[in-house]
Amino acid sequence: MPQQDPALRHAAALARLQPDDAERARLERDLKAILRMVERLQAAPVAEVQPLYHPLELPAPLRADQVTEGDQRALHLALAPSTGAGYYLVPRVLD
Amino acid sequence: MQGVLETARLLEQGDASSEELTLDCLRRARSHGRRLNCYISLAEEEAVLEQARASDQRRARGAGTPLTGVPLAHKDIFCTRDLPTSCASRMLEGYRSPIEATVVRRLREAGMICVGKTNMDEFAMGSSNENSYFGPVANPWDPERVPGGSSGGSAAAVAARLVPAATGTDTGGSIRQPAALCGVTGLKPTYGRVSRHGIVAFASSLDQAGPLGRSAEDAALLLHAMAGPDPLDSTTDPRPVQDYPAALAAGKERLQGLRIGLPRQFLDERLDARVGELIQESARLLEQQGAVLREVELTHQDLAVAAYCVIAAAECSSNLARFDGVRYGYRCEEPRDLSELYLRSRTEGFGAEVKRRVITGTHVLSAGYQEAYYLQALKVRRLIRDEFLQTLEETDLLLGPTSPTAAFRRGEKIADPVNMYLSDVYTVGCNLAGLPAVSVPAGFTGGLPVGMQLIGPPFSEGLLLQVAHRYQELSDWHLQHPPEPPPGEPGQAGGTPP
Amino acid sequence: MTWEIVIGLEIHVQLATRSKLFSGAAVGAGAEPNSQACPVDLGLPGVLPVLNLEAVRMAVMLGLAVGGRIAHRSIFARKNYFYPDLPKGYQISQYEQPIIQGGSLEFELPEGGTQRLRLLRIHMEEDAGKSVHEGLGDCSGVDLNRAGTPLLEVVSQPELRSPAAAAAFLQKLHTLVRGLGISHASMEQGGFRCDANLSVRRRGDEHLGVRSETKNLNSFRFVERALEYEAMRHIEALEAGGRLQQETRLYDSARHETRPMRGKEEAEDYRYFPDPDLPPLEISPEFIEKVRRTLPELPEAHAARLEQQYQLDAASAAALIRKQGAADYFEETVQAAGGHARQCLYWMRGELYAALKRGRLDLQSSPVSPAHLGGLVRRIADQSISGKLAKEIFSKMWESREDPDKIIQGRSLERLSDPGKLREIIAEVLRENPRQLKQYQDGKSKLLTWFTGRVLAKTKGRADPNLAGKLLQQALRAQDGNAEP
Numbered sequence A: 001m002p003q004q005d006p007a008l009r010h011a012a013a014l015a016r017l018q019p020d021d022a023e024r025a026r027l028e029r030d031l032k033a034i035l036r037m038v039e040r041l042q043a044a045p046v047a048e049v050q051p052l053y054h055p056l057e058l059p060a061p062l063r064a065d066q067v068t069e070g071d072q073r074a075l076h077l078a079l080a081p082s083t084g085a086g087y088y089l090v091p092r093v094l095d
Numbered sequence B: 001m002q003g004v005l006e007t008a009r010l011l012e013q014g015d016a017s018s019e020e021l022t023l024d025c026l027r028r029a030r031s032h033g034r035r036l037n038c039y040i041s042l043a044e045e046e047a048v049l050e051q052a053r054a055s056d057q058r059r060a061r062g063a064g065t066p067l068t069g070v071p072l073a074h075k076d077i078f079c080t081r082d083l084p085t086s087c088a089s090r091m092l093e094g095y096r097s098p099i100e101a102t103v104v105r106r107l108r109e110a111g112m113i114c115v116g117k118t119n120m121d122e123f124a125m126g127s128s129n130e131n132s133y134f135g136p137v138a139n140p141w142d143p144e145r146v147p148g149g150s151s152g153g154s155a156a157a158v159a160a161r162l163v164p165a166a167t168g169t170d171t172g173g174s175i176r177q178p179a180a181l182c183g184v185t186g187l188k189p190t191y192g193r194v195s196r197h198g199i200v201a202f203a204s205s206l207d208q209a210g211p212l213g214r215s216a217e218d219a220a221l222l223l224h225a226m227a228g229p230d231p232l233d234s235t236t237d238p239r240p241v242q243d244y245p246a247a248l249a250a251g252k253e254r255l256q257g258l259r260i261g262l263p264r265q266f267l268d269e270r271l272d273a274r275v276g277e278l279i280q281e282s283a284r285l286l287e288q289q290g291a292v293l294r295e296v297e298l299t300h301q302d303l304a305v306a307a308y309c310v311i312a313a314a315e316c317s318s319n320l321a322r323f324d325g326v327r328y329g330y331r332c333e334e335p336r337d338l339s340e341l342y343l344r345s346r347t348e349g350f351g352a353e354v355k356r357r358v359i360t361g362t363h364v365l366s367a368g369y370q371e372a373y374y375l376q377a378l379k380v381r382r383l384i385r386d387e388f389l390q391t392l393e394e395t396d397l398l399l400g401p402t403s404p405t406a407a408f409r410r411g412e413k414i415a416d417p418v419n420m421y422l423s424d425v426y427t428v429g430c431n432l433a434g435l436p437a438v439s440v441p442a443g444f445t446g447g448l449p450v451g452m453q454l455i456g457p458p459f460s461e462g463l464l465l466q467v468a469h470r471y472q473e474l475s476d477w478h479l480q481h482p483p484e485p486p487p488g489e490p491g492q493a494g495g496t497p498p
Numbered sequence C: 001m002t003w004e005i006v007i008g009l010e011i012h013v014q015l016a017t018r019s020k021l022f023s024g025a026a027v028g029a030g031a032e033p034n035s036q037a038c039p040v041d042l043g044l045p046g047v048l049p050v051l052n053l054e055a056v057r058m059a060v061m062l063g064l065a066v067g068g069r070i071a072h073r074s075i076f077a078r079k080n081y082f083y084p085d086l087p088k089g090y091q092i093s094q095y096e097q098p099i100i101q102g103g104s105l106e107f108e109l110p111e112g113g114t115q116r117l118r119l120l121r122i123h124m125e126e127d128a129g130k131s132v133h134e135g136l137g138d139c140s141g142v143d144l145n146r147a148g149t150p151l152l153e154v155v156s157q158p159e160l161r162s163p164a165a166a167a168a169f170l171q172k173l174h175t176l177v178r179g180l181g182i183s184h185a186s187m188e189q190g191g192f193r194c195d196a197n198l199s200v201r202r203r204g205d206e207h208l209g210v211r212s213e214t215k216n217l218n219s220f221r222f223v224e225r226a227l228e229y230e231a232m233r234h235i236e237a238l239e240a241g242g243r244l245q246q247e248t249r250l251y252d253s254a255r256h257e258t259r260p261m262r263g264k265e266e267a268e269d270y271r272y273f274p275d276p277d278l279p280p281l282e283i284s285p286e287f288i289e290k291v292r293r294t295l296p297e298l299p300e301a302h303a304a305r306l307e308q309q310y311q312l313d314a315a316s317a318a319a320l321i322r323k324q325g326a327a328d329y330f331e332e333t334v335q336a337a338g339g340h341a342r343q344c345l346y347w348m349r350g351e352l353y354a355a356l357k358r359g360r361l362d363l364q365s366s367p368v369s370p371a372h373l374g375g376l377v378r379r380i381a382d383q384s385i386s387g388k389l390a391k392e393i394f395s396k397m398w399e400s401r402e403d404p405d406k407i408i409q410g411r412s413l414e415r416l417s418d419p420g421k422l423r424e425i426i427a428e429v430l431r432e433n434p435r436q437l438k439q440y441q442d443g444k445s446k447l448l449t450w451f452t453g454r455v456l457a458k459t460k461g462r463a464d465p466n467l468a469g470k471l472l473q474q475a476l477r478a479q480d481g482n483a484e485p
Helices: A006-014 A021-043 A073-077 B004-013 B018-036 B045-060 B102-109 B152-159 B176-182 B216-226 B244-254 B273-288 B301-322 B338-349 B352-365 B371-394 B417-422 B428-433 B461-474 C053-065 C163-180 C220-239 C285-294 C299-310 C314-322 C326-337 C341-358 C370-381 C387-400 C404-410 C419-432 C434-441 C447-458 C465-481
Strands: A087-091 B039-042 B071-075 B113-118 B165-170 B185-188 B208-213 B259-263 B292-296 B397-401 B437-445 B448-455 C003-014 C077-080 C090-093 C104-108 C114-126 C130-132 C139-143 C150-156 C192-202 C212-217 C247-252 C257-260
Touching: A006 A021, A006 B352, A021 B301, A021 B352, A021 B371, A021 B417, A087 B338, B004 B018, B004 B045, B004 B216, B018 B039, B018 B045, B018 B071, B018 B113, B018 B152, B039 B152, B045 B113, B071 B152, B102 B113, B102 B216, B113 B152, B152 B165, B152 B176, B152 B208, B165 B185, B165 B216, B176 B185, B176 B437, B176 B448, B185 B216, B185 B461, B208 B216, B216 B244, B216 B437, B216 B461, B244 B461, B259 B273, B259 B371, B273 B292, B273 B397, B273 B437, B273 B448, B273 B461, B292 B371, B301 B352, B301 B371, B301 B417, B301 B428, B301 C077, B352 B371, B371 B397, B371 B428, B397 B461, B437 B461, B448 B461, C003 C163, C003 C220, C053 C114, C053 C150, C053 C163, C053 C285, C090 C114, C104 C163, C114 C163, C163 C192, C163 C220, C163 C299, C163 C314, C192 C220, C212 C220, C220 C247, C220 C257, C299 C314, C299 C326, C314 C326, C326 C341, C326 C370, C341 C370, C341 C387, C370 C387, C370 C404, C387 C404, C419 C434, C419 C447, C419 C465, C434 C447, C434 C465, C447 C465
Parallel strands: B071 B113, B071 B165, B259 B292, B259 B397, C212 C247
Antiparallel strands: A087 C139, B039 B113, B165 B208, B185 B208, B185 B437, B397 B448, B437 B448, C003 C150, C003 C192, C077 C090, C104 C114, C114 C150, C130 C139, C192 C212, C247 C257
């Protein structure tokens, strides 16, 4: 059983992904290569620089408070793998 | 199949009907298209013929425009109502979207007829179209080689003359790089120029939709119909759309004294020597037309791929969280509990590259790492953007290669993701900075197309298309097309899901 | 060992917009499952959020009402986690740059006096859908009607010192959001939900103890009870020398206790980051000014004015403010009555409230309008009718929704004050009761009251008792003069 990097295992769990052993080994190798490549970002001269979240520098547009969408329930429920009594069904959740 | 402009002329002059042309597209899609594996789904014949007939009637009434009745293909990342939208993923196989992408609607309203959805890298993640649940796409110039990605199907379909034009999306080069590898013209607009409503999101602050066609003229026609603000997308820019087709003719004049910068960092050791030569020749051609060339420095270029990797992964890890097997898409068989529903639906539904990026993205956002990776990458992003903008004040546009090499062999890079990411080394900067860029055919090496990239300041699509058009008036690379095996030849690999 | 209880609250207030925070689907409870969930709410591939202006306006209103700082620039962030009622796999909320920071709200402490509780922040976020776990076999069902409903999350500083104070503060906030018109705040329907954080420390200690969070309390009483339970649990554990875990708990209203929430053992890593689909929200000083001008009279100022303007006591004024619509009803009644505030209040809180309760109606649905009630009070004050009659008239007003003057005139219930008519009736009464008349003349002066009663009875209560009494006295004296030997 290959060593599992705990940080990457944690990331996979957070992302609800569970690769099998073969996949996992390869994934870990690839991820480490990517993260190594990405290390060079640490050397960047960004001491006083603000993060750039959007290339656009515009404010959020605002929408009038109108109801523009009607009941499309049948259409939408038809897309789902499992529905019943108008609900989307999932295995029972204990809360 | 001709390009858009020629097709429009044929229709205008009555030398062909839209019905004939549409039928021809479908026929070619089923034969040559299948060999290349360009399409994931094709339109139902009767449905599109009805549209085609309606276009012919409209034209007969004198109500036709250059796009009326012209067939096109949409990358399978655009939500369409008549055809499924799969993003080349098992996760969305057969998904019928109730919404239509704004881009699709605008092109439909302009009269274009969608004949099919093109193959792509799964969820737009890839540079070779080898990451598709529906099999890889072959480069029409050499079927052993990749067409580029992620808009590989669209680029190949246009190059192989299966359809006059196609749409694509570009997050790190996914329109430009396949355009270069397939010898067609592909444009990524300024971020915010084209609506993202109805485009399945990969990286929200990087994605843009754009046209792929045989020429800058065709790209201009399509972009003009696609572009413009959209109340359904909070990230579109409100400024009006320039009349790109009308502006093309001014390219000749515009080249007089045009300051063109050649970033030194784009001509680095990674660049194939022959590709480099072709780019220099193209630059000189423009110089002969009056442009003033200058070497410029993009000192932060070496950080672009790393920054892109982190930001794209982070955003996609969040954008793909909605795929959970609950409301649509793939669900695993008989999950025992909710946890299993999520784990197996997502693990089984997504391909390897997608999983790789989602886990990477989750990691760079997670507690203890977000500052070092994600925030750091965003700061580098500002550095890169500011440097581009600064450079584009001293020059009018930048010129360089689109891709370091011509099309590589299938399987050559797939085992090495970092190497694969580096094929986007010249393109990712534009996405980080939100700048428009176009790739135009600029020659051949070993029988394979090479693309030249032009990058402009925000909202300079008009200028880019003018220069590209002028270049295409003086060269004929874009008129070349790959040889086609006669019908009945044995097919190529690919086409069926694993 | 004296212990100090430290409580902080997080309240989710559903805004009363027509459409959702980021989409044009309708907001509101009671619809068929999934009939108010559009593609954006469902998180279908390709959809994008667009912000609702009205929700922003309402947020600014609350920010102004609590004296908070309105950010000129605030950012929407994604809170990432997996749950079936969270369609996108993330909630759009606000994290590092919320729309409102600071602010405070003063409220009456149950033991007397007031506290001004400081707020940490108020931010905007979208609500999640709902799950049902019964009636679907071995499945849970997800209804996304509520997904995307605009919420304001109000976060207080941990400065509450008792469960009763927490409940009192909540009452105040509840009244405020309703008074501003930004929320119906219906607790049964989940429009005003409270998460309560509690920790305990030795008095004088500056460090905070380990805290527990009790979620989704949807009544003031439950909040108080849950916190009482938690306080006890914490203190008992610490006194026994044990350790407490930072955990999330749910309140069981049947057993009056809290229990740990299943599946919440590890702290989730929400990986907050600014939502790339939403540019920053920019709010101009002009916008804030415009909203400020539309602020209704805030409850405290309103109560103070009622006290002053109508000479009410503080408790009465507060009671009027607390009940939805009561203050306005009262003021309109007084206007219609031309004054007589005390009487108006008396009639409102007496007959009107009693009738509303019997009929299970709220004030807004009262068949008796403020104008009519005021009209009734006016007639009582000018003595056109007696108090006893007024009750009858009120009943008739309730049944027929008619104007009191109409009722009075229509049924000739107007007070009989015509002296001539009264003298006739008095004469009748004296004639009909010779024995009592003789007794009165012989010295039984108490009978004056009795005679007055007879006159009133004869006039069916319409006679003005004072006038009748005066005229009776005159008549009786005159009789004396005519007394037969």
